Amino acid sequence: MKLLVDSGSTKADWIAIDTNGKVLFTTQSLGLNPEVLTKEEIIARLDDKFDISHNKDKAAHLFFYGAGCGTDRMKNFLTDVFKDYFKNASVNVYEDTYAAVFATTPKNQEAIVCILGTGSNCSYFDGHILHQKVQSLGYIAMDDCSGNRFGRHLLRGYYFNKMPANLATEFEKEFDVEPDAVKENLYKKPNPNAYLATYAKFLIKHKNTEFCQ
Structure with missing residues (x-):
């Protein structure tokens, strides 16, 4: 089973698929922004959702795209939390802009991709790699128009x-x-x-x- 997650600060959308791409379940949890949550708070939000907590040992892959995951420190922190929780899964954590790129941009095409929600982000995608020209300092200092x-x-x-x-x-x-x-x-x-x-x-x-x- 593969889990794909698109998470902002307010909510996270989950979908589970089998090896053939068949949807096993979808659910929504509270947001999992590692910049503002502790490990204990993240686990509590996972435990609160029946579909997630009761299928955690069945997950073979977790692909997580989330707000607050723009630095290696936060990616590593969240990866470790997920590896402890989804013990049988390989875990990949990316910043949420990658999900926006994959959802909106044709393969190998250049684009400026923006996210506007609880927070905000804007990045340049050269067709292969995402370039974050300005490192986000989070909601207190940045997140204009969010x-x-x-x-x-x-x-x-x-x-x-x-x-x-x-x-x-x-x-x-x-x-x-x-x-x-x-x-x-x-x-x-x-x-x-x-x-x-x-x-x-x-x-x-x-x-x-x-x-x-």
Whole structure:
């Protein structure tokens, strides 16, 4: 059995296939970004999904394409976690941009490939090798135009009283914006980048307002 995984910070999509390419199951787990999760948190997210935990010993190959896997340190860390969990599988970990390249770019064709979600990324593919011209520093320093970046701007707009009163009222109804709740999610809970990205839906919902524009 082969497992193929496309993981962002918010969610990870899994598909299991047999040697003939037949789909055995598909499932979705919480995101597995090694930059923001510990080994114990990653394993807990794997154990939480029945299809993954009950088939882990059947996996012969794992191909994982994930956010936060752009450095050798994170690739090696996640590879070791997966080898401990999927004990009979050969494990290959790649940054998520490779999955985007394979999904969108014809063989041997050059392209600029971008990912826009909880985080953001942009890379040049020369037809054979992916070139990351700028090394990502993660959601705090980079991830321009991503869900978490827009969420940050909305929160700041609300707290600095830049958000119009009618939108602020809607914002308060839709989200728990009490300072203690916000800080708990930002500084104590896992995946603060995914938490920030949850606010982005508000921007989309009110995209025609001057403030959101």
